[in-house]
Amino acid sequence: MPNKMSHFLQELKRRKVIKVIAMYAGAALVFIGFASDVTGLLSMPEWAPRIALLLVVIGFPIAIALSWIFDITPEGIKRTTALDHSNMNEVHVSNHKSNFKGSIAVLPFQDMSPQKDQEYFCDGISEEIINALTPIESLKVIARTSAFAFKGTAMDIREIGKILNVENVLEGSIRKDGNQLRITAQLIKVEDGSHLWSEAYNRELKDIFTIQEEISLSIVQKLHLKLLGKEKERLLKRPTEDTEAFQYYLKGLYCWQKMTPEGNQAAQENYTKAFEKDPKFALALNILGANHMSAGYTGFLPPSLVYQKTKELTLKALEIDNSIPVAHSSLGFIKIFKNYDWKGAEREFEIALEINPNSGWDHFYYSIYLRLTNRLDEAIAESISALDFDPYNIVISSEVGATYLLAGLVDEAIEKQEWTIGIYPNSFLAHMHLGTALQAKSQLAEAIQSHEKAVQLSGDNPMAISGLACAYHKSGKKEEAKKLIQDLKLRMDKEYMPASVIFPYYIVANELDQAYLWMERSFREKEFNLPLYMVSLLAQDSLPEETRFKALVEQVGLDKYWK
Secondary structure, three states: OOOHHHHHHHHHHHOOHHHHHHHHHHHHHHHHHHHHHHHHHOOOOOOHHHHHHHHHHHHHHHHHHHHHHEEEEOOEEEEOOOOOHHHOOOOOOOHHHHHOOEEEEEOOOEEOOOOOOOHHHHHHHHHHHHHHHOOOOOEEEOOHHHHOOOOOOOOOHHHHHHHOOOOEEEEEEEEEEOOEEEEEEEEEEOOOOOEEEEEEEEEEHHHHHHHHHHHHHHHHHHOOOOOOOOHHHHHOOOOOOOHHHHHHHHHHHHHHOOOOHHHHHHHHHHHHHHHHHOOOOHHHHHHHHHHHHHHHHOOOOOHHHHHHHHHHHHHHHHHHOOOOHHHHHHHHHHHHHOOOOHHHHHHHHHHHHHHOOOOHHHHHHHHHHHHHOOOHHHHHHHHHHHHHHOOOOHHHHHHHHHHHHHOOOHHHHHHHHHHHHHHOOOOHHHHHHHHHHHHHOOOHHHHHHHHHHHHHHHOOOHHHHHHHHHHHHHHOOHHHHHHHHHHHHHHOOOOOOOHHHOHHHHHHOOOHHHHHHHHHHHHHOOOOHHHHHHHHHHHOOOOOOOHHHHHHHHHHOHHHOOO
């Protein structure tokens, strides 16, 4: 664990004490010099400069104390809250989680079909059962990403349950032959491996929704859970009655999980077919909108296409069904990244969590908002809450580390990225964030190794290359850094690439005209990563002092939160 001195130094940086010391020292030198100059001109006593020096000395600890205790916020001057280092690597449990009466992980059902070609269907049914159970506030349900992390392994069910920190595991298999289905499911108690319940269903494809409902209700009964309010209504809510549309939807989910441009395109095609088959299939329409948002966030599509399509599809989905959590989160992201409507965005994330407080992704989305608005204590707690539901989610895990770094908790940031890499050694995102954290500790050789690994694993992802270029320049490899950026510019003639992968290099290189040119272009195009990069610069006091850069920050609206 990081030692106390390391934490103290990180806290000094977070509270901007170091910046105040530098500013105070500069102002003091000017003041003392001025006092010396005017002493002779105004025939002041010879002891006047000594008095000036004494005032500077007396004022120094007062300035330090005030900067430690208080901070300037959009609501005025407030007392700075301390980060609880002792709990940073523990799961922060939200108030609603204290009501958990049980916990479960739904593992991917095995494909027992003759042609072994129904993996998408098996995965989809497992995910739909997860989605049905998640709104039950008294039940902790592990999200798909983490529940599926052990797919294809020979690990014992009880061991998986212990790793995921749940009391129960649901496993099963599906045999699909034409319109005939045979589904088996068994609920297993992790503690001793005993079967709490098991059932086999021999039905037709048209009965798939009924089977899902029966499995979900059986779990509720066997775990002695009481459904409150509208929980049973939500559990039995069918997204569609059209089995063909439902299968297109499941194929879309399966393709999207590949996280590639090709997979993203295939997912969009299947979601579109699902909605065409059933024009009341709001969830398919909304997921199609969220898919466009994801494509913009990962750089697959330009923002100009993403925002319009996402908003259009999301609003249309909400007209059909306004109780879809991810739809409100999608609107929240549009309000952040396109409209810079920070208050409106927060309300959308709050609505999403009101509808489904047990959604790991929606907790994570809210944490991004909190990170951008400089509510870092809350951002860390919210993102770790997301990990409670989805502990093996590679994106959430890595971004928790990124939030640590933003809060000045460098050692914790490094630990979190190293943990993520230990689980997912091929995660370019974790290697990239690790490289950035190592740079913050001036471990440039190790940082370069991490960035180079990120570039290799990502297949020359522009964000990874941008990070490597910055590390190269800081380490003195200026020609290598410049070559990487020149190559990125050449690629822009052939493929879409956000301008936000260029300007960080020019800021590091102190080529401020070029930095502003690319940052302003990023602003005009409303790129997703612009606010994230801006906040990183603001947190590190690395934003150029020039008025033009500050004006961009003001137009994005971040100046209200980062003083």
